[in-house]
Amino acid sequence: MNFIIVPSHSTAELNNQLRQPTYLWGHMKLEIDFQQEQVYGRKLYAMYGECSKKSRILAWLRPWICPYGPLVTVLQGQDTVLDIGCGTGNLLLLLCSLGLIRQGTGVDVAEAALRDARKAASSFNADLTFSSSPLINGEFDAVSMIDVMHHIPVKDQHSFFMDKLSHVKRGGLLCYKDMNLFPLTHRYWNWLHDRIMAGQYINLVPVENILSWTEEAGFVLERSSDYSRFLYSHQLRIFRRR
Numbered sequence: 001m002n003f004i005i006v007p008s009h010s011t012a013e014l015n016n017q018l019r020q021p022t023y024l025w026g027h028m029k030l031e032i033d034f035q036q037e038q039v040y041g042r043k044l045y046a047m048y049g050e051c052s053k054k055s056r057i058l059a060w061l062r063p064w065i066c067p068y069g070p071l072v073t074v075l076q077g078q079d080t081v082l083d084i085g086c087g088t089g090n091l092l093l094l095l096c097s098l099g100l101i102r103q104g105t106g107v108d109v110a111e112a113a114l115r116d117a118r119k120a121a122s123s124f125n126a127d128l129t130f131s132s133s134p135l136i137n138g139e140f141d142a143v144s145m146i147d148v149m150h151h152i153p154v155k156d157q158h159s160f161f162m163d164k165l166s167h168v169k170r171g172g173l174l175c176y177k178d179m180n181l182f183p184l185t186h187r188y189w190n191w192l193h194d195r196i197m198a199g200q201y202i203n204l205v206p207v208e209n210i211l212s213w214t215e216e217a218g219f220v221l222e223r224s225s226d227y228s229r230f231l232y233s234h235q236l237r238i239f240r241r242r
């Protein structure tokens with residue numbers, strides 16, 4: 001797996017680099033192992049055996065449009081992981097079942113999704129907790145936020161994001177991924193996808209906002225990659241708290 005590794009000494013310089021369209025248009029090289037993604041899909045399908053057919057199929061399909069390899073690479077070896085907007089808990093279930101993290105906490109507003117997450121987690125011996133409470137206790141070695149920010153109303157995005165950052169331990173990681181605004185065809189496809197699948201009008205966040213908010217909170221950008229799968233364009237940014 002190749003990421004563009006960016007030096008962390010000057011965040012202002014990095015922010016400038018990241019504003020360059022060439023960067024956003026994906027000259028970064030990230031090799032995704034699609035055979036591995038199929039293995040993840042099958043593994044998830046099996047783990048949701050006690051859940052509805054719809055949840056099983058969505059869990060199986062997820063790595064096809066949102067590859068898990070890059071996220072697994074970043075999060076493996078972290079002791080405790082908080083996954084914000086965890087949905088049915090795919091990522092934490094995968095990491096825990098592979099023995100790549102010790103403990104996972106998933107938070108989401110969708111109770112139905114959390115019920116499936118708990119059901120799937122109960123099928124194996126894992127230290128996983130899923131909660132719909134907005135009150136999160138403690139700090140974690142890593143906090144992940146995968147495709148969540150675009151579901152938050154624009155006026156709340158800054159406070160929502162800053163609140164979640166406060167749960168990263170000093171020296172810990174923030175794994176942020178969301179959908180890219182470019183190219184436009186992908187942006188509109190995404191808009192349509194969420195209009196149909198979630199019944200929502202989404203609010204994609206410009207990456208510049210994420211860079212300036214993390215800088216404000218004392219985080220340093222460590223790794224960065226943009227990659228596409230079909231009409232789904234992803235932007236992954238990994239930050240470390242100073």
Ligand SMILES: C[S@@+](CC[C@H](N)C(=O)[O-])C[C@H]1O[C@@H](n2cnc3c(N)ncnc32)[C@H](O)[C@@H]1O
Nearest residue numbers: 084085086087090107108109110146147148151
């Ligand atoms: C596109 S799904 C991503 C789910 C999961 N992160 C994944 O990658 O499979 C977005 C999730 O964000 C959740 N979400 C939306 N608003 C939220 C909020 N204010 N707090 C926590 N989760 C939220 C939704 O319920 C949904 O499960």
